[in-house]
Amino acid sequence: MHIIKVDAIDSTNTFLRDLNREKHFTAPVCVIARKQLSGKGQMGTVWQSNPGENLTCSVFMPIEGLPLIDQFYVSIATSLAVYDTLNRFMIPKLSIKWPNDILSDRQKLCGILIENVVKNGSMIGAIIGIGININQTEFNDLPQAGSLKQVLGQSINVEEVLQSLLVQLEKRFSELCVSNFVDLKKEYEAVLFRKNKPSTFLDVKGESFVGIIKTINNEGKLQVLIEDEIISDFDLKEIKLLY
Known part of the structure; x- marks a missing residue:
């Protein structure tokens, strides 16, 4: 190179x-x-x-x-x-x-x-x-x-x-x-950090919530299991993982 x-x-x-x-x-x-x-x-x-x-x-x-x-x-x-x-x-x-x-x-x-x-x-x-x-x-x-x-x-x-x-x-x-x-x-x-572990996130409003990282979709959005067994997709501007 x-x-x-x-x-x-x-x-x-x-x-x-x-x-x-x-x-x-x-x-x-x-x-x-x-x-x-x-x-x-x-x-x-x-x-x-x-x-x-x-x-x-x-x-x-x-x-x-x-x-x-x-x-x-x-x-x-x-x-x-x-x-x-x-x-x-x-x-x-x-x-x-x-x-x-x-x-x-x-x-x-x-x-x-x-x-x-x-x-x-x-x-x-x-x-x-x-x-x-x-x-x-x-x-x-x-x-x-x-x-x-x-x-x-x-x-x-x-x-x-x-x-x-x-x-x-x-x-x-x-x-x-x-x-x-x-x-x-x-x-x-x-090798995804915090995969399948309960984690705290911030949403676009700055409010915290608990979810579990399950996977990413084919577009690279993070798929997070939240309350009521719902899996939601988030892009980079929509969520921040606190650690």
């Missing part, structure tokens, strides 16, 4: 998106920054990362005409690639918190932000921003953030994590076809 290394940049996703508009990539490309000035997370949040201590990168992955209705499988493939990577570094109690945060026990080690590249109503690629906390040990006002160093008690080589991640991304994206969707979804659900 072609790798572009930069010292400081506003956002690797923005840089890679602009570069793709100019170059029209047909093969995987990775941009890695030692320091991100305006790293982005889900729902417009800011991704905190000390320069040189963590992995902050964006990867363009080509996709062969995936219908937009199946776009959540890109998130599944990416989440499993990061999960596989951290598993190789013997990170304990790994899970995927819907939709694509990677946890060790209850500590968030990785955040993922995916931007679709669409042509004629189908996905032809994805720009995937990945932030993995590796050697940072202090996080301002983020009590649930953690790092590989905190979990393992030792420093980890950032370049080793990057190389392993890129291998796993290419492997998982090679599996991204309709015939594999059932198996990919099963793998994802098998």
